[in-house]
Amino acid sequence: MxxxxxxxxxxxxxxxxxxxxxxxxxxxxxxxxxxxxxxxxxxxxxxxxxxxxxxxKIVERVTGKLSYPRVALSGAMTGAWFGLFIGVMLSFFDSANNAGAPYINVFTAVLLGAALWMLFAIIGYAAQRGKRDFTSTNQVLAxxxxxxxxxxxxxxxxxxxAQLPMNSNAQRPVHSTPDQGYRPPVQPPAAGAAPTRPEGWHDPYAPAEPAAGDTAGAENTDRPGQAPLDGPRRGQFPDLPDGRPQYGIRVEAPKPAEPEVPAPKAPENPEQ
Structure with a gap:
């Protein structure tokens, strides 16, 4: 502006x-x-x-279709306003000579203006030969x-x-304090590489390491390097009073097969 x-x-x-x-x-x-x-x-x-x-961007909004009646009406209205202005201006200078009818000149100017502008509008529309049969308004937007x-x-x-209650999309500048020093930019991890963990990060799912000197806990486990299991190990559950196992059924181990003794060979007959 x-x-x-x-x-x-x-x-x-x-x-x-x-x-x-x-x-x-x-x-x-x-x-x-x-x-x-x-x-x-x-x-x-x-x-x-x-x-x-x-x-x-230049935006052109189409408002309607042009036709001879619409062009004639638009030209007549424009000419009537122009004729009204000319008639009022002439009435100030001719008021002394024609004091009895001051509005005659105004009415005549309105009619002449409407007729002339209607004629000019129809001629201009006919000269375009249908190349622009619509009306529009132009606007520059960002x-x-x-x-x-x-x-x-x-x-x-x-x-x-900041005190104005209105949204803004502007990015605020980042002010760095002088005691931070220089920090190298963080490089993105390579394709297929595991992400780096921050310093001091603790994995909650990692197996707990047994304390030094805790030999009982280290013995009471079936998997080396993991936390000791609570309770007796596999195969150490006591049997019921009647001799049956407390959990499941007892499967007797198969007896080892006895080695086969080869049969003695018959002596050969030297007479044959």
Missing amino acids: ANLFGRTRPLDEARLVPTGETIGSYISYLDAQKAVDYLADEKFPVRYVSIVGNDL SSYDVIVAPEVAGEARRLL
């Missing part, structure tokens, strides 16, 4: 895109305008503020509007806008 009463910027500065810190990013221009109005109401020096639209402020006053502007 034009600045009628504010400070006029130099011509070279007006040709460049404003630079600074983005304190607000809005989808609608009205939201960006509201943010600047709020800064002005809070006595902020708005001469350091600029509104920049990103990704400009995908987002950034409120940019000079760096020396950006902190104060950001503090004031």
Whole structure:
């Protein structure tokens, strides 16, 4: 928008895109305008503020279809308004000579204006030969509007806008303290590699290691390297009073097979 009463910027500065810190990013221009109005109401020096639209687009909205009756009616209405203006202006100069009928000139001008503009509109529409048979409105829109402020006053502007109950998509700058020092960037893990665990991380599912000197716990386990099992091991459950096993059934181990003794061979007959 034009600045009628504010400070006029130099011509070279007006040709460049404003630079600074983005304190607000809005989808609608009205939201960006509201943010600047709020800064002005809070006595902020708005001469350091600029509104920049990103990704400009020309939008043409079709409002209807053209036809000869519609073109004639539109031309007649435009000519009537123009004739009314001319008639009122002429009535001021001719009021002394024609004091009895001051509205005759106005009525005549309205009729002549409507007739002439209707004729011109029909001729212009016929000359197009149907190349543009619709009416539309043009508008320049942007995908987002950034409120940019000079760096020396950006902190104060950001503090004031934080009190405005309106959403903004601007990213806040990250201020690092000097005692943090330099930290190398974290490289992403290679494909197929296991993710690195942070320092001090403890796996809750890892097997517990037996304490030093705890030999009883180490013996009471069937799996080396894991936590000892509670209770007796397998095969150490006592039998019932009647001799049956406490759990399951007892399977007797098979007796080892006796080795076969080869039969003695018959002596050979030397006479044969």
